[in-house]
Amino acid sequence: MRMPDPDADVLSRRGEIIAALRRIVPGEGVIAEEEELRAYECDGLTAYRQLPMIVVLPETVQQVSDILKYCHGTGVNIVPRGAGTSLSGGALPLEDGITLGLGKFNRILDIDYPNRCVTAQPGVTNLAITHAVQADGFYYAPDPSSQIACSIGGNVAENSGGVHCLKYGLTANNLLGIEMVLMDGEIVRLGGRHLDAGGYDLLGVVTGSEGLLGVITEVTVRILRSPATARALLIGFPSSESAGNCVAEIIGAGIIPGGMEMMDKPAIHAAEAFVNAGYPLDAEALLIVELDGPEVEVDELIGRVETIARENQAESVRVSTSEDERMNFWAGRKAAFPAVGRISPDYYCMDGTIPRHRLSEVLTRMNELSGRYGLRVANVFHAGDGNLHPLILYDANTPGELEKAEEFGSDILRLCVEVGGVLTGEHGVGVEKRDLMGEMFSEIDLNQQQRVKCAFDPTQQLNPGKVFPTLHRCAELGRVHIQSGQTRFPDIPRF
């Protein structure tokens, strides 16, 4: 993965930059020692590592603004970082860049029940928001698997999803407002405690922009009343095709479950060996369907889903009868990644989305690829919304195997795009899928996206080297190309 060439001039000014940062952030907030920098050399995508030039951990919005203003004036690049759990390398440092960590922004600022929202600093974890309101019966709906560690600011930057987003939406659908600092140091507020934008939906486009548009310093999200009850079904199928048909029929019947997850045989076995959740080991595909809401509704829908499952060759159906049992159904799924980690020295997690009805075709072709590359693959799948997480098993200590796993992964993502899907459902492009963007977008599409980048960060100093395969200068992108014969409007005076 090629990153932008480091700027020798910036590297030569390192000492001066450290001194300037220390004037802005006093005390321990500026990290320049190699062994301390080591903790920041990668995020959740550990295959890529780079020591940052400097790490700075500001504590106030004013400090963030001053840092960015200084860097803007002196041509130093910035990599914003939340909890560092990105699976796409979104927080991968730059050799000549400052990693700006928001870990000290860790307070919940306001819990507002009359308007049913919470305002938090960006370093607060996703789960901490739910914890702050659950005693009063509320929760924050998006629940990425890393929710115990990932930060709400990072969730906004990545537009994180989770198991429940089929019914309750992604971060974008649950976000009301942010405060953000632009690269030139200007502090802006987008949204607030109200719904929708009065003008352009800038909040909407910043969500999922992977730290390339601004540094988020405050977040306001909607909270929901916790559902009265939740129950789950654990359904074993003789083929992924019958499981896929079952999913289609559940949705076709007008049922939107709180969560609907599928696992293939290798994933079932790995998870069962790890947590003994009682998963059916003879099943080719396992479906966990969770229904939440008022009790009468959940009881009724459980019955409907069970009927649909049996009509689709389900070989085993278990319905949770207690909260413990429901949690147990989930235990295997939630532990799927570490469970796979036990059966293989390393694994590489992919994140494509496909139209659901192409599932069995995609799985078949993935198995062919698996044979061709000689690497095993286990699949967990957000079945309701078509978001696949193939886990490619490899051994980084075997020379060439990481590269092979990456090529296999790229082929899987190309396959997702080919069948009408996308490169990434919830993990982001980052550095990982940057060079595959051309599979999905034309140069015109990518240039238009980069012009949005230029609208926020004309000097392109925020997180360069991420998302876009080719960096064009903003001045070049701004030029208007006239290619027409003008015959349609011949008599119009120009203004």
Add this chain to the structure above:
Amino acid sequence: MTDQFDPTSAEETRAIVADALASKTPLEITGSGSRRALGRPVSADHVLSTATLAGVSLYEPDELVMRAGPGTPMEQIRMQLDQHGQMLAFEPPDYGPLLGKAAGLGTIGGVLSGNLAGPRRIKAGAARDHFLGVEAVSGRGELFKSGGRVVKNVTGYDLCKLMAGSWGTLGVMTEVTVKVLPAPEKTRTVLVSCAAAPAAVAAMNRALSSPHDVSAAAWTPEPAAARSAVGYVAGAQTALVAVRVEGIGASVDARCAALREELSEFGDIEELHTHNSLTFWREIRDVRLIDDAADPGTAFVWRISLPPDAAPRLLEDLQVTMACDAVLDWGGGLIWARVAGISDGGSYVIRRSLAASGGHATLIRADAGTRSTVPVFQPEARGVERLTRNIKEAFDPEGILNPGRMYDGI
């Protein structure tokens, strides 16, 4: 002389815009024209209509997805979804009659470009939240796409969000993909008599903070309630809080019973069954309860989105300074107000009040003269305004698409 262009393909649309760019000719971008009187008057020499880019090209009910030309009439989309028991969950409103046009004229492109949403906004999101993919021609004369046909997608910037609510000032859509959802089997509405705005907002907050999965909450003061075609509402002779419950039969019954119990401390309780519920919420959705039948429909109408607990204060500010007829939707987070007897249409008072609470006000209905002098869309803070101008520049550097419709030069 004004020409109208009616392209029948994306490529034709692109060619028209490219020609307009070459001669720097501003174009007014419309669909059916049902909301043409919304926004600042556009100064354009020619009209580019997307009404001829119509038709549903893909509808897969099991995949919850539909793709269509932007000119596809909403009526057609509703009918097709109906056949499969599905809907656009953001409850797209029809402002035709509010704006002096016939009902049922709107297009899917118009709904998306205005980021419109009805009462279910508080539960299901707005148009922006269901807008999965777009293909459009920018003011650079280039055909670009963003998003896709799947719900879970974070590949690249979400330009659908920018297209939603940009009122044709950033691009001319040539194809849109939206998420669709199952329609509820049954609908009921709990009505609570509730005369004062603060108590009404508190009652709605109670309902929305309950586990009973409320899908809409509105408050109609007495004059508004009296205009309803639903006998129970019009005949109540009092202001009403209305709380909607949707879903499968047994669940709706149980939740209605629970809500009646929970809201009884706020006032007397009534209940609307499915047919009356549908009528009433259509009236709320399409803003049919703030105009008198005798009114020619010329008074100013504002749409104000704000934190729900700030609504009573803003209503009071309105009532002491001007003649005002209002309805609250979104649990208090949306005020529809018809105002009269004030020179700037109430812009100063409304926006001063919003400065304290946050939120935005749009002048939905006014004569063209007022719309060219009073800010129709919420004025933005300096830093945000700069971003807005940069975004416009990024998509339409020569200002040829609906110039001036939202702000001066935008």
